[in-house]
Amino acid sequence: MSSTDRFNGGADGPAIRMMLVPKLRRLPVPVGPVIPHNSIFVDACSRFLRWAAATTFASGPMEDIDVLSRLQSRRRKIRAFSLIVLGVGVFLVAGCGRDARKDAPDVGSDDAANTVDSSSEIQRLGGEVHWTKGNERCAVYLNDIAADDLPVVVAATLSLPGVEEVRMTGAQVGDTAALPIAGIPTLRRLRLTDTSITDATIAKVSQQGNLQLLHLHGAPDVTSEGMSAIESLTAMKDLSLSGKNFDDRVLPALTAMGQLKKLRLRGSGVTGDSFEPIATLPVVDLELAETDFGNQGMPWIAQMPKLTKLNLWLCKVDDAGVKALDGMTQLTSLNLDNLPGVTDASIDTIVGLPELTFLHLGKTSVSPEGVARLTKLQKLETLHVTNLDVPDDVLETLREEMPNLKSLVN
Template identity: 30%
Template sequence: VGAAYALLLGGLPALVALAAEADGLAALAALQRAEAAIKLDADGLVVEARFKGPKVERDGLTALASLPRLRSLVLAGCDVNDEALALLAPLSTLRNLDLRDCPVTNAGLARLAGLEHLAALRLSGKSGVTQVDDGGMEHVARLMGLRTLMLDHLWVSEAGLVKLAPLADLEEMTLAQTLVRDDALAVVATFPRLRRLRLAKTAVTGAGLAQLGKLSRLEDLDISEATALDDAALEPVGRLLTLRKLNLWRAPVGDTGALHLAGLVNLEWLNLDNTLVTDAGLAALGRMQKLSFLHLGSTAVSNAGLDRLAGLAALRDVSLTRTAVDAAGAAALQSRLPEA
């Protein structure tokens, strides 16, 4: 009765509002049936839907079009294929879309072209079901608002990255275990706003890393498990003075390479786990007064080298697992680090 009375008073606008409310309730019911986790804003409207999969029913995806403030959709690991991507086309408010390890192909990406406000697209081929390669990049390039693009474990190379040239506002790109080599880094270096770059498990060398000097805003570089690296490859890395985070886990570099990093005075996070660094290499860290996290696990570091860390006043988290450092050495270091 109350709703009908409101319609009489409000006319068509009230009818539209009531219909929208009904659609919203129906959408929530569909999401509940799909066991999707949701986040609400201060007005109680859905801003994120996270499907746990692997099975996602069609009505769960169709219902999303009735959510006027949906910003984030997480479908990672779900059985969402190219046909299902067509159901996402009406989601004009979407800013984040996570399709990692979904069975989508290049053709499916073409169906996302209408998501004009999309700022983050997350893809990954780690499980092997995502069949996206260089050919799909022409469709990704139409998403002009992208700030974050994740392409880990996909068949993407320099030929595909060239197609992404229209994405001038990219700030984050992940390319772990892709076909990226040195020639591709010349393309990566053309994205002027890039802040975060992941090149883990790629075949890049020092020649390619030298191209990154053009990225004046680069803060986070991951070259872990890049087995083609050597000590000389860290020389151009040492010139990336804007770096705040550097991941060298399982990179084949040692003391000579570490010394190239001595000028990275803005580093706050450094992972040297499973490298060839010894006590001598720790001398390179002396000027890193902003360093708060340091991983030295599985290195040849011993008690004798820890004196070189004592002057790092900001250091709060130091990992010395599987090293020659004993309990006494660790305790002595902790006593000299005010933040640890």
């Protein structure tokens, strides 16, 4: 029998098919049709397996071989051939029509088709869909989508299963687009940047009791009164508010956020006059950069039990405010950049923070002599002393006497 005849099957072809088909039918097919047991693909695989076995084990015509007994006695070799065939099958099946389907979840065929269509539509119009956790959850990024395309993209997003995160940017994003997104039941993280949303969207967001991250950057039409609704977000872990309309009146709504770890109020209207509601929160990372936050709020910061990272860049804090940090030995990161009211008088407080690994003193009024005293911070890894005119000999001393210093920026 020729090699071609052997490949085509012969009398024992059905026996080989009976062994091969159950394996092929168990192939994972995340996208595309399920291959029937009598398909051309299975035919080709079974013929290949029979031909391979015959070529390897036979010294004579295929008809003279007791195929099944040979396969049993040569289990290892047959298993190798089976794995090759199955591997090819997985490759071919998984590759069917992937393109925009490559991140689609493993769901029923109809749901999978709908998911693929929605994902493709979002990507076609400039958005992104990222699948995680075994393709059961996804994040959708809708950055600067054209106003005319936004309704289509929002509708496609709503049809996706397991949407945990949505990012939307652009003035064209108003309540019409944001309200449906805010109502997605699986939503855990929402980032809205430079949008035209109003208090109506905030009210909808506040109904998401499982929301863990909320970033609102540039939402000038949202009021402090409207923000009071977020007090219901008790699962919140990461809150970022940027915009002068987010002022001290927003802070009381945060008191119920008993799991809040990161609080960023960069560029907000917070002054520190009413910072008391924040003092008891388990915040680890606090950013007040580019605000009018002043000394009056520093005593409340000093009472924050879990705080390890504090960013006061371009605030209104001076030596008197820094003094409030005395005893906050848990601090590992302190940014005092662009605080001209901070002088050598603050060095005693700073070197009394032994756990510091990051310190920024750029554009303060600390002298080279004050900088030289920082050698007491033996755990410091990153130090910024920009615009302080620190001479080379002081810089060299810092490098020599601070064994963990990896980055010295001057």
